[in-house]
Amino acid sequence: MKARYELYYWPSIQGRGEFVRLAFEEAGVPYVDVSRLPAKKGGGVRAMMKLLEGGGRGLVPFAPPFLKVGDFLLGHTANILLYLGPRLGLVPDDEESRLFAHQLQLSITDFVAEIHDTHHPIASSLYYEDQKAAAKKRASLFRKERLPRFLGYFEQALARNGGAHFIGSALSYVDLSMFQVIEGLRYAFPNAMARAERSTPKLAALAAAVAARPRIAAYLASPRRLPFCEEDVFRHYPELDAKR
The missing domain is CATH 1.20.1050.10 (Glutathione S-transferase Yfyf (Class Pi); Chain A, domain 2)
Incomplete structure (x- = not known):
């Protein structure tokens, strides 16, 4: 099964979340920009802040952007790209x-x-x-x-x-x-x-x-x-x- 990637960032700006979006867009891999979804669909800033308050497995990220894969949370742009790079084919294997x-x-x-x-x-x-x-x-x-x-x-x-x-x-x-x-x-x-x-x-x-x-x-x-x-x-x- 393909992973369902959920990206959390402020909904009205590119910001640091844009570096992650570009990777998904180039790879053609589906992702959900959660904070840009309406609240009735589980999106919005409130959903992001709820996770920052302690939801999910692993360390709670300090601030957005962060990535949610299943119940696993991963923060910091460079760290997210380190994780995604090999999975999206955007870095060599060695x-x-x-x-x-x-x-x-x-x-x-x-x-x-x-x-x-x-x-x-x-x-x-x-x-x-x-x-x-x-x-x-x-x-x-x-x-x-x-x-x-x-x-x-x-x-x-x-x-x-x-x-x-x-x-x-x-x-x-x-x-x-x-x-x-x-x-x-x-x-x-x-x-x-x-x-x-x-x-x-x-x-x-x-x-x-x-x-x-x-x-x-x-x-x-x-x-x-x-x-x-x-x-x-x-x-x-x-x-x-x-x-x-």
């Missing part, structure tokens, strides 16, 4: 490749956290408007220092593997995740990314190749793919994206 994929995914997790902190450098509990001065300073340093450093690292990782994929000779969940990061950065920092991508042609080519894959293209054109917005991880505030 242990070294799987560990390297996980290592890269953890680096992507670090990158996403730093991207988020450009608009919430003081506290996630505060509104952006309450920390605009700190955000402007943080974003400036991010554009000048951290953005090129992270992109440079991933560009080199692609080059070391031949330039088309991060792991082996076929698409992996790391490629899908990097596509999401590039798309998010293009939304949040269009000026900075226009400059940065001149030095990272392999990353740009990877993002284009992922977007053109039939299942991903169909997903991106569907209502299941929510738009980027200013309630999400990737946010566009013009004052944080200097033209020079």
